[in-house]
Amino acid sequence: MAQQRLSLWNAEEDIEGDVDLSIAMGTYDQTVQYEESVHMHQPQIDESTLIAMQQHIAQQAAFSQIPDVVKSFIVHFHQAVLENNLAEITVAYESGWNKYTEKFYAKTEWPEAELIAPLVNDDPIFLILYRELYYRHVYSRLQPNIDDRFHSYENSCELFNYLLNSDGPVELELPEQWLWDIIDEFIYQYQVFCTWRSKVTTKTPDELMMLADGGPVWSSYSVLNVLYSLMQKSKINEYMVAQREGKSAEEIAEIVGEYGQRPLYRMLGYFSIVGLLRVHVHLGDFTLGLKVMESVELNQKSPFTRVTACHVATYYYVGFCYIMLRRYPDAIRTFVTILNFIMRMRQYHTRSYQYDQISKTADRMYALFAMCHALSPSRLDDNIANIAKERYGEQYTKMARGGSDALAAFEELFVYACPKFIIANPPPYDDPGAINALISAAAEEDESAGSAAVDATQRHLELFLADVAAQLPVPTLRSFLKLYTSLDAKKLANFLDADEEELVQEMMVLKQASRSISRVPGTEGTSLLEGQTITTSDLNFVIDENMVHIAESTIGRRYAGWFIKNTERTQKILDDLKSMPLPAPSKAAALAVAGASAGDNAGQSRPARTGAKVAWGGGVKAA
Amino acid sequence: MTSEWLVPSTRSELIENLVSGVDRYNPSNVSILEDYLYHQIRSEEYDCLANLAILKLYQFNPDLYNPDVVINILIKALTASPMPDFNLCVSLLDERPINSQLDEPDPLPSILPILKGLHALLFRCRFPAFWEIYNSEALALLRDNYTVEVAGFENAVRAVAIRAVRATxxxxxxxxxxxxxxxxxxxxxxxxxxxxxxxxxxxxxxxxxxxxxxxxxxxxxxxxxxxxxxxxxxxxxxxxx
Structure with missing residues (x-):
């Protein structure tokens, strides 16, 4: 420890003298340098002055403010990346970085990349990766300013440029989790930039100027370009098709080429597909979102599910697309699958740094599930349904009942659980006249109304609520029909105090609401958009002129599972009992047992006799 | 069941490549897709995904925006009820700032609420009300400028009603x-x-x-x-x- 501290002091002094001393960190000749420096200083000053001087220098140089442990962490981290040591990189990435963030940088930025550059030999690749982490920390813990937003974009471009436009595939290896986080963060920053950009009223003159000259910074085209390039470079779609067709490893290697063979590119390619799904959802394109997932097989067995955050995000966005496509049964199935998965994984993941994020997404999926369940009741999974009803009980009751209260409950849950929606294009910052008109118009209206992102969410909410509103009378109609096997439409209209013709039209809506496009078993491996019309309700009806005939399908109670479970349990208890050694009873215990059983016998026989007497006595009385 | 919607049998290979490939993002292809839309309008064909590709290009390239094309796409999507096509199209219509580039005033802001109203009536199976409003004086502009050009529009609306009746x-x-x-x-x-x-x-x-x-x-x-x-x-x- 002492050695290390001294060598760092040396480094500080040398940086002032503009000498690259990163070598001091990498090579281990620290003692030599220590001796040298001591030798140099000793003749003039005593030890306490020396320490004072050291401290003085330390306060002056920004570099010295970096805690020693952080410096050595960065050096280690760099070393691990240089050696492509996945295990060490993972430790540094998942635990080291977060540990030092908590300890030193909970409220401030990490040291600038330029500052730590000497520690890592000015390694440009490591510095790009370092900046990736640096900006991610700024976005998640602090408030990014416009420079951060622009620079994080530039850094992402440098990273992707390095990956995509080097001579052949790069040698770099990174943990899967990090690769996912790179893609995820890239899209997240794009999304927050678009949201921030669309609020014209809160911009300073400087920001307005920078936005006017911003050009392609965080443009939708540039983001899509990165994701599509990664997909194409890695030939990920071809890879997944070949996998499904059961091709051999050699054949697959040939198909995917030199890029696709490397885990780094393959994973980035896969994550880019999920990233595209997410971007399309942000932009309100739900069909295209599912279409890009065409070659992805949604199941729990795929190796791509190893990154839990990605797995969960995939299902969230797929489920949401299905809701907007009015395919509620598919949405329900999607949410049930992943919510069960999260429940099983919970025990392993509570300590993961991403657990918070995952459980927040899970909460939103329970809300979405509750909405779908109210719109299209099903018995797919009682367990998930019960949790959803527990968490959103009040809203669920209103939604399932239909009528006027329901809309507010749907709105509340939709706004809470929907993804962030963005506007693809910036306000006309490059046209000062137009932007000033927009600012003054927004200022006149209301401060908060100037946000176009609110409008984007509002637009999707409005569409969804229009669908829901059409279905509001459905629960009431269903509950009436359940009481009859046939009923005249006129009579039903009277019950509901409705116009007969309107009621008949409502009945067509009811029929419509009991049908849905859905994926069917046996179509695995086809596009997520494929499907057939299925019946979603157990209540069916038909109108013969004006007479409504009703038929209800019921599902008999299920006993088998209960009996099988308990039979197995009993068998086990019996086995356990049989394999237990018989206790050697002491004399007293044996006596007590004998006494107790005798007592039991007596106890049993006595009430039996009285019982008989009473019954007989009763009989006499009655006679 | 959905395969005809995903890939209509009337879709040419050229369009298929545009819809399914990355060329769908290339602004210079917009006229091919717009021509295809007008072909659909003349010959009672329908290709939702190709039309969504036009709206996607408009979303990313506001200078391509052509309100007449948007309105025609929405009219075609209207009669797909109870499928969600109409909503999927509206989802892609970003809020646009007051557009000074157009020579004439943009007709979409006044027509969009009308189309949304008509869509709601069809989705709620209020067919008599649909016809009453559709044929009202207030909607003369829509009929004379737009739906009259869409071959078989009224029959397509009837087909929506027939689907509902047949099931019920x-x-x-x-x-x-x-x-x-x-x-x-x-x-x-x-x-x-x-x-x-x-x-x-x-x-x-x-x-x-x-x-x-x-x-x-x-x-x-x-x-x-x-x-x-x-x-x-x-x-x-x-x-x-």
């Missing part, structure tokens, strides 16, 4: 059906004939041929125990015997 009724009075289709007399009779539906001469009730949606049956789904569920118990019993 085994027989329906001519009067009621006439109000759904906005047809009467000889026109109505001709329409029935085209569908192959028969009208009872005395009751004037129209019989709807049986189909999977208008046949009902009360069923009780009974539990069936599969052998694998019992494997543990049986093997245990055998092992202990």
């Amino acid at each position: 009724f085994t027989s329906i009075s001519s009067k009621r059906l006439s109000s759904y289709l906005n047809l009467s007399g000889a026109e109505l009779a001709a329409y029935f004939q085209k569908l192959g539906w028969t009208v009872d001469a005395s009751t004037l009730a129209v019989t709807i041929p049986p189909n999977p949606d208008n046949q009902i049956e009360a069923t009780v789904v009974q539990e069936s125990v599969k052998l694998p569920q019992l494997v543990k118990i049986i093997s245990h019993a055998v092992a202990k015997a």
